[in-house]
Every structure is written in structure tokens, then in C-alpha cells.
Amino acid sequence: xxxxxxxxxxxxxxxxxxxxxxxxxxxxxxxxxxxxxxxxxxxxxxxxxxxxxxxxxxxxxxxxxxxxxxxxxxxxxxxxxxxxxxxxxxxxxxxxxxxxxxxxxxxxxxxxxxxxxxxxxxxxxxxxxxxxxxxxxxxxxxxxxxxxxxxxxxxxxxxxxxxxxxxxxxxxxxxxxxxxxxxxxxxxxxxxxxxxxxxxxxxxxxxxxxxxxxxxxxxxxxxxxxxxxxxxxxxxxxxxxxxxxxxxxxxxxxxxxxxxxxxxxxxxxxxxxxxxxxxxxxxxxxxxxxxxxxxxxxxxxxxxxxxxxxxxxxxxxxxxxxxxxxxxxxxxxxxxxxxxxxxxxxxxxxxx
Numbered sequence: 001x002x003x004x005x006x007x008x009x010x011x012x013x014x015x016x017x018x019x020x021x022x023x024x025x026x027x028x029x030x031x032x033x034x035x036x037x038x039x040x041x042x043x044x045x046x047x048x049x050x051x052x053x054x055x056x057x058x059x060x061x062x063x064x065x066x067x068x069x070x071x072x073x074x075x076x077x078x079x080x081x082x083x084x085x086x087x088x089x090x091x092x093x094x095x096x097x098x099x100x101x102x103x104x105x106x107x108x109x110x111x112x113x114x115x116x117x118x119x120x121x122x123x124x125x126x127x128x129x130x131x132x133x134x135x136x137x138x139x140x141x142x143x144x145x146x147x148x149x150x151x152x153x154x155x156x157x158x159x160x161x162x163x164x165x166x167x168x169x170x171x172x173x174x175x176x177x178x179x180x181x182x183x184x185x186x187x188x189x190x191x192x193x194x195x196x197x198x199x200x201x202x203x204x205x206x207x208x209x210x211x212x213x214x215x216x217x218x219x220x221x222x223x224x225x226x227x228x229x230x231x232x233x234x235x236x237x238x239x240x241x242x243x244x245x246x247x248x249x250x251x252x253x254x255x256x257x258x259x260x261x262x263x264x265x266x267x268x269x270x271x272x273x274x275x276x277x278x279x280x281x282x283x284x285x286x287x288x289x290x291x292x293x294x295x296x297x298x299x300x301x302x303x304x305x306x307x308x309x310x311x312x313x314x315x316x317x318x319x320x321x322x323x324x325x326x327x328x329x330x331x332x333x334x335x336x337x338x339x340x341x342x343x344x345x346x347x348x349x350x351x352x
């Protein structure tokens with residue numbers, strides 16, 4: 001037998017093995033998920049307090065998957081005016097967190113306070129998406145107007161806005177995620193720790209009402225909202241725009257109606273153990289009894305919108321069993337990959 005036919009057979013054997021592995025793992029991720037999740041989530045619906053206590057081990061388990069490092073401040077918060085946004089009084093915050101001067105990282109972002117009204121003000125964490133930056137919340141660099149200047153509009157409505165800076169762009173996140181994995185953490189875990197340390201100092205400011213904290217993010221910011229708010233219980237209201245999904249299929253099943261991450265160059269999206277028990281309907285059940293809104297556009301290719309309805313109903317079912325169904329909402333609209341300011345502001349007004 002000549003060399004070329006031999007190589008063809010060797011490659012064919014490898015391809016067959018790959019398909020077998022993919023089929024096995026896809027069945028595990030998708031088909032076996034409901035039974036696996038039912039076995040590990042032991043929810044107590046007898047009261048809201050009992051429910052929170054019953055899911056506490058799962059909150060700890062999710063935090064362990066993100067593996068946030070123990071970042072501690074190494075200096076004082078700096079606050080300087082920023083001319084990058086046309087927002088009166090907006091300031092750039094930097095809290096140093098690195099253990100060595102040469103390796104210093106920081107928790108950073110924009111803080112904007114209402115110019116009218118009497119504080120302390122409720123504060124909303126406005127989290128930007130991929131390929132973006134905190135300034136976009138205030139209308140900078142948004143030619144497609146998918147953010148709709150929602151940071152400015154929240155300030156005008158009487159909310160302080162904290163817009164944290166997270167690592168942006170696919171290649172940046174992919175590269176850092178590789179290093180984070182071998183260091184025993186994740187990019188998301190690092191960003192959770194940075195947010196928590198920034199909250200520590202911002203919520204201690206006399207202008208801020210530490211009991212009234214919300215988080216609202218778009219796309220990658222919606223991911224951060226859904227990943228962080230279940231852990232960070234100081235966040236009382238969460239709004240996730242353009243991220244909610246049938247998570248098992250979104251991660252693992254190619255489909256022409258949406259972009260599956262298994263076929264995406266965004267390798268940073270994957271966290272070992274994510275689909276052991278934390279599809280969106282289960283992860284977000286850690287928000288209870290806190291309020292949660294999910295915004296999704298029917299014309300947004302991030303999801304096939306009919307798939308969202310049964311996922312939301314499974315999530316809503318946990319709220320219903322506790323008599324808290326008014327605290328969860330799906331804003332399924334006709335738009336695209338965007339913030340829905342009006343519905344979100346109404347939800348904040350009701351619950352924050």
C-alpha cells in the first residue's frame with residue numbers, strides 16, 4: 001500500500017474518534033443535563049430563607065468553578081476626572097490590587113453621580129460588552145447605538161452608575177484565559193474579584209446607598225451579570241441583556257439559527273465543569289429572592305429565541321413556588337443585540 005492511502009486511513013480513524021468523542025460529550029452536556037442537575041440541586045421551597053440556605057452549597061460550588069483569586073488592595077483608591085465622556089462629574093476610579101509594583105493590576109472604572117437630587121443614591125453596575133469599554137455606557141464609540149446611552153439615562157433617572165473596565169477583545173481574553181487556567185483561576189474569576197474589591201470602596205462612599213445595588217450588562221457584560229450576581233449577594237437587582245440562553249445547546253450544539261461557542265474562536269468562553277449543573281435556569285436560580293430581568297432580541301443571532309421560552313419557564317418556576325414571580329421577567333423584544341433602556345429602568349424603579 002502506498003503512503004497516501006495509508007495516511008488517508010490514519011486521518012479517517014482520527015476523524016472517527018473525534019466524532020465519537022464529540023457525540024459522547026454532547027450527549028453528556030445536553031441530553032444528560034436535566035437528570036444530573038436534578039440530582040445535585042436540593043432546593044427547599046418552604047420559605048425564601050430556607051431556599052437561600054438550601055442552595056448555598058451550589059453558590060459555593062459555582063464560585064469554586066470561577067476560582068476568583070484573593071486580591072487585596074495595595075493602596076488607596078484614586079479618583080480623577082475623565083474627559084473621555086460627556087457626563088458631568090464622571091470620574092475614573094483606580095484601586096491598586098497587585099502584590100508587586102511591577103505586576104500591579106487594578107480594579108478600575110467610571111463612577112458618575114446624579115447632579116440633582118439628594119444622596120445617598122442607589123448604584124447600578126453598568127457592565128460593557130466584548131470589544132468595548134466603560135465609556136460606551138455613556139454614548140462614546142457606539143455608532144450602532146446598541147447601548148442607547150443607558151449609563152447617561154440611568155444617571156438622569158437618579159442612579160449612580162459604576163461602569164467597571166473588564167478585559168475586552170477575543171484574542172486578549174483567549175490569551176489571558178490560557179494563563180489563568182494554568183494558574184488555577186479564570187478571567188471571569190479575576191474580574192469578579194476586581195468588581196468585589198471596587199464595590200467595597202464605592203459602597204463605603206457617603207454618596208452611595210449600600211443597600212440599593214443593581215447590575216446591568218450587555219452581551220459579555222450580560223455574561224458577567226449572570227456569572228457574578230449569583231455570587232455577589234450585595235447586588236439586589238440584576239438585568240442581563242443579550243446573553244440569556246439555552247446554555248447547553250449554546251455551548252455545545254452547532255445550529256444555523258445561532259452561533260454555538262463550540263464552533264467559535266472564543267475559547268475563553270469555556271470553564272471546566274460549567275455544564276455539570278449550571279445551565280442558565282439553574283445558575284440564575286441562585287438570584288432568588290433577588291430580582292432578575294433578562295432582555296433578549298428576537299433578531300439577535302446570539303440565541304434562537306423560541307429556545308429561550310422553556311428555559312425561562314424553568315427558571316420562573318422556582319420564583320413561582322416561593323410566591324416571588326413578580327421578581328423575575330423576560331423582556332423578549334423584536335430588536336437586536338442591544339440594551340432595552342425603558343423596560344430596564346422600569347424594572348429598576350420597581351425593585352431597587
